Every structure is written in C-alpha cells, then in structure tokens.
Amino acid sequence: MVADSPVFREALIDLGALAANVAHLREVVGTEHVMAVVKANAYGHGAVECARAALDGGADWLGVADLTEAMQLRDAGIDAPLLAWLHDPDADFLPAIEAGVDIGVSSVSQLEAVGAARRELLSQGRLHGQAFVQLKLETGLSRNGISEPDWASAFTRARELERAGDIVVRGVFSHVSNASPQDDAAAIETFTRGLDAAAAAGLRPELRHLAASAAALRIPDARFNLVRLGIGIYGLSPFDDATSADLGLKPVMTLRGRVAAVRRVAAGTGVSYDYTYRTKGTTTLALVPLGYAEGIPRHASNQAAVTIGGQRFRISGRVAMDQFVVDVGDTPVQVGDEVVLFGDPATGVPSAEDWAEAAGTINYEIVTRIGHRVRRTYVGRP
Numbered sequence: 001m002v003a004d005s006p007v008f009r010e011a012l013i014d015l016g017a018l019a020a021n022v023a024h025l026r027e028v029v030g031t032e033h034v035m036a037v038v039k040a041n042a043y044g045h046g047a048v049e050c051a052r053a054a055l056d057g058g059a060d061w062l063g064v065a066d067l068t069e070a071m072q073l074r075d076a077g078i079d080a081p082l083l084a085w086l087h088d089p090d091a092d093f094l095p096a097i098e099a100g101v102d103i104g105v106s107s108v109s110q111l112e113a114v115g116a117a118r119r120e121l122l123s124q125g126r127l128h129g130q131a132f133v134q135l136k137l138e139t140g141l142s143r144n145g146i147s148e149p150d151w152a153s154a155f156t157r158a159r160e161l162e163r164a165g166d167i168v169v170r171g172v173f174s175h176v177s178n179a180s181p182q183d184d185a186a187a188i189e190t191f192t193r194g195l196d197a198a199a200a201a202g203l204r205p206e207l208r209h210l211a212a213s214a215a216a217l218r219i220p221d222a223r224f225n226l227v228r229l230g231i232g233i234y235g236l237s238p239f240d241d242a243t244s245a246d247l248g249l250k251p252v253m254t255l256r257g258r259v260a261a262v263r264r265v266a267a268g269t270g271v272s273y274d275y276t277y278r279t280k281g282t283t284t285l286a287l288v289p290l291g292y293a294e295g296i297p298r299h300a301s302n303q304a305a306v307t308i309g310g311q312r313f314r315i316s317g318r319v320a321m322d323q324f325v326v327d328v329g330d331t332p333v334q335v336g337d338e339v340v341l342f343g344d345p346a347t348g349v350p351s352a353e354d355w356a357e358a359a360g361t362i363n364y365e366i367v368t369r370i371g372h373r374v375r376r377t378y379v380g381r382p
C-alpha cells in the first residue's frame with residue numbers, strides 16, 4: 001500500500017487487501033458462492049469501490065440492506081448479482097426489479113408486492129427478465145423473516161406466483177445470532193426444516209444461505225452453498241478471541257489525519273471540554289482534527305491511542321465534535337505531521353479493535369461510523 005502524504009482527514013482504503021481478503025475467505029469456506037456484503041457504504045469503506053474490488057477478489061454476489069443501496073451500485077454500472085433484504089413498509093420494488101436486483105422477501109405481503117410490481121412492469125412493456133426473490137426465514141434472531149408457522153402458506157403462495165411467471169424464487173436464507181454454538185446449531189436445524197418445507201411446496205431455490213462471517217468461518221454446517229461475508233472482507237475479525245492476522249486477513253482501512261496545531265504548555269493545564277485531563281508537567285499538546293462528527297467515539301476520550309511518527313500517544317481529555325488533543329510530552333511533533341488513528345496493527349499502529357475496546361463497542365461500529373468529512377483515498381486497486 002502506498003502511504004503517500006496524508007490529507008487533513010483521510011481514510012486510506014486498500015482495495016488490494018480487500019480483494020485478497022475475499023480470495024482468502026473464499027478459499028477457506030469453500031462454498032460454491034460467496035456474497036460480499038457492502039451495505040452501509042461498505043461498512044464505511046465506500047460501497048462502489050469496495051463492491052468492484054470484492055468482485056475482483058472472487059465474490060460472485062453482492063449484498064446490501066436496502067434498495068437505495070442496491071440502486072446506488074446499479075447506477076454506478078455494477079451489474080453483478082445483488083440482493084437487498086430490508087425494506088420500507090411501502091417500498092416500491094419496481095425500479096429494483098427492472099434493475100435486476102434480487103429482493104429479499106420476509107412476508108407474504110412483500111411477495112405479493114413483488115409479483116404486482118413485475119406484472120405492472122410487464123404491462124408497461126418495461127421488463128423482459130424475471131423478478132427474482134429470496135425468501136428470508138426467521139430462525140431465531142427475532143428480526144425480519146417469515147416465521148415457521150407461516151412457512152407452508154408463504155411457500156405455497158410463492159410457488160403459485162412462480163408458476164404464474166410473476167416471480168422466481170432464487171434463494172432461501174436466514175441469519176444466525178452467534179449467541180452460542182448451541183443457539184447456532186438450533187438455527188441450522190430450523191433453517192434445514194425450512195428448506196425441506198420449501199421443497200415440499202415445490203420450490204427449488206438455487207441459493208441456500210445462513211452464515212455471515214462468523215458462522216462461515218467457524219461452523220461448516222452453516223455454509224450451505226453461499227456465505228454472506230461482511231466484516232471479514234474488510235480485514236476485521238468477527239471474533240473476540242482471534243485477530244485479523246490469526247484469520248489471515250489484512251485490515252482494509254487506515255484512518256489518519258494531520259496534526260492541525262501544536263502548543264507547549266505548563267503543568268496543570270486543562271485540556272478540552274470539562275478538563276477531564278490536566279497536564280502533569282510542562283509538555284506539548286497536539287491537536288488532531290477528527291472528532292465525533294467523523295465517528296470518533298466520545299467514549300474513547302482519555303482511552304484510545306494514536307500514533308505520531310511511529311510513537312503511540314493516548315487521547316488527552318474529551319473527544320469533541322471536530323477534534324481531540326493528545327499529550328505528546330517532549331516528542332518533537334510538528335503541525336502537519338501524520339497521525340494514524342488505526343490501521344493494520346502489523347505496521348505498529350493501533351487497530352480498529354483497540355478503538356472498539358477503548359470505546360466499549362465492536363470493530364464493526366468503529367469503521368462503519370467514519371463520517372462524510374473524512375476523504376476516502378483508494379489505494380492498491382487490484
């Protein structure tokens with residue numbers, strides 16, 4: 001990765017690392033299909049660029065939460081197979097069907113809405129292809145999905161719509177809780193019953209999928225013929241007890257900026273709002289121009305560390321909206337110096353996990369919340 005001169009606030013996104021992570025995970029899980037999950041602006045990394053890199057790395061499906069995210073990828077010219085699974089109660093499925101987006105369906109009313117949208121498109125002479133749906137089953141996460149008592153009627157109705165030519169049921173899927181091996185085993189069992197019930201109703205879904213990164217890596221029985229990989233493709237571990245390196249992954253995002261101000265101060269100087277930090281002796285304070293508007297957790301105040309010139313310094317005082325301060329002691333830090341908040345710990349910088357621990361959260365939240373004022377710079381294009 002090229003570590004050229006930093007800009008004010010910047011997330012370097014290593015697309016080569018992303019493609020390599022996808023290729024590595026694909027090899028490890030060995031499923032027929034791999035879906036790269038690029039929802040939420042690719043966990044803060046940039047949806048369009050990351051989607052392309054994931055496809056280069058060997059993903060054959062893309063997954064997003066909602067239709068707006070799906071259309072953003074289509075508008076960028078990405079025509080790979082694509083599934084969206086969380087919809088507004090009044091969602092208009094018509095543009096997505098026309099754009100060849102698979103609709104994740106969690107209720108009979110959504111099924112009817114997709115069928116109606118396709119009939120409408122056909123009557124307008126606007127569609128020549130099919131409307132593909134993937135049926136989401138509730139298997140214990142208590143989110144969306146068709147629950148077991150409704151399977152028989154939903155599958156029967158799906159088969160009717162399929163025979164009428166309104167829809168094609170391309171997939172059946174669900175999602176696990178990662179609560180415990182026992183809970184995930186129960187979800188696998190429930191999901192398998194769902195597949196059997198779908199088959200009994202005459203459905204022949206080409207795709208059957210249950211696992212996200214964690215289950216894909218640790219529960220072979222959860223893999224079926226497709227896994228949906230999110231956090232892992234960004235080079236981050238879904239586990240508390242395994243690092244990126246342990247999993248053969250390389251973190252994709254490096255968050256950095258430039259020191260915006262430096263001041264030499266006396267002992268006892270209060271730092272940032274509420275003076276939760278006071279200097280112990282004469283020292284140098286460096287101002288880092290990223291704050292909670294950038295997604296830097298305020299909970300990391302006085303906790304998380306950054307590196308400047310290869311040396312680690314802890315945040316001093318409160319993280320503010322636009323900035324925070326670090327006490328660098330007598331280290332000769334200058335305005336314009338590079339500050340790395342997190343990146344690949346193999347290079348000596350803090351990790352997203354270090355920040356997650358400092359803020360009492362998970363690495364997913366650390367990267368996904370990185371805000372709009374941070375410029376994404378793409379390096380290492382495959």
Ligand SMILES: *Cc1c(COP(=O)(O)O)cnc(C)c1O
Nearest residue numbers: 037175212213214228229230231
């Ligand atoms: C976000 C999401 C994923 C990806 O999860 P990771 O833990 O990041 O791999 C997969 N499936 C569904 C339904 C999701 O919402």
